Amino acid sequence: MKVKYEYLTQDIIDKIEEYRKEFPYYPQQLIIPALHEILYKYRDIPEEAIYELADYLKVHPSEVEGIVTFYDMFRHKKNAKHHIRICRNLPCHLAKYKNLLKMIENLTGAKAGGNSEDGMWYIELVECIGSCAIAPAFLIDDDLYDGSQIKSEEDLRKILEKYR
Numbered sequence: 001m002k003v004k005y006e007y008l009t010q011d012i013i014d015k016i017e018e019y020r021k022e023f024p025y026y027p028q029q030l031i032i033p034a035l036h037e038i039l040y041k042y043r044d045i046p047e048e049a050i051y052e053l054a055d056y057l058k059v060h061p062s063e064v065e066g067i068v069t070f071y072d073m074f075r076h077k078k079n080a081k082h083h084i085r086i087c088r089n090l091p092c093h094l095a096k097y098k099n100l101l102k103m104i105e106n107l108t109g110a111k112a113g114g115n116s117e118d119g120m121w122y123i124e125l126v127e128c129i130g131s132c133a134i135a136p137a138f139l140i141d142d143d144l145y146d147g148s149q150i151k152s153e154e155d156l157r158k159i160l161e162k163y164r
């Protein structure tokens with residue numbers, strides 16, 4: 001059967017159907033995993049993909065749109081090669097995410113909310129990413145890191161090197 005969507009390609013649909021086996025009752029439960037697949041593929045959530053996903057899951061587009069706008073992680077920036085997201089909510093605040101942010105800013109040359117001059121990094125402060133147990137938590141692209149394990153700029157430099 002030919003896929004009728006532009007963004008919801010067969011590989012993404014196959015993944016959604018795998019998730020459906022785990023969450024068979026409510027299509028709403030498939031929205032977040034499906035958005036992750038779309039983000040992984042396009043590094044962004046194209047507007048049209050929201051409508052295609054809603055159509056495929058038979059939910060109202062506002063249900064998908066609501067999730068995209070609620071979670072910062074789905075507002076991906078295309079214009080830098082790597083996207084660093086640092087959680088700033090209470091547990092991460094108490095775990096001194098600001099120290100982590102400062103180190104990341106120093107090493108990348110980017111400031112929170114902006115790109116580095118070399119176009120390598122975009123830093124974004126985000127709301128809870130569901131990883132409070134490893135606060136201050138941060139993501140580089142889709143890789144999750146435990147900020148409490150980073151004791152020095154050297155530790156962080158080793159991580160960043162993997163993306164250069």
Ligand code: FES
Nearest residue numbers: 087089092131132
């Ligand atoms: S508050 Fe930072 S990951 Fe939950």
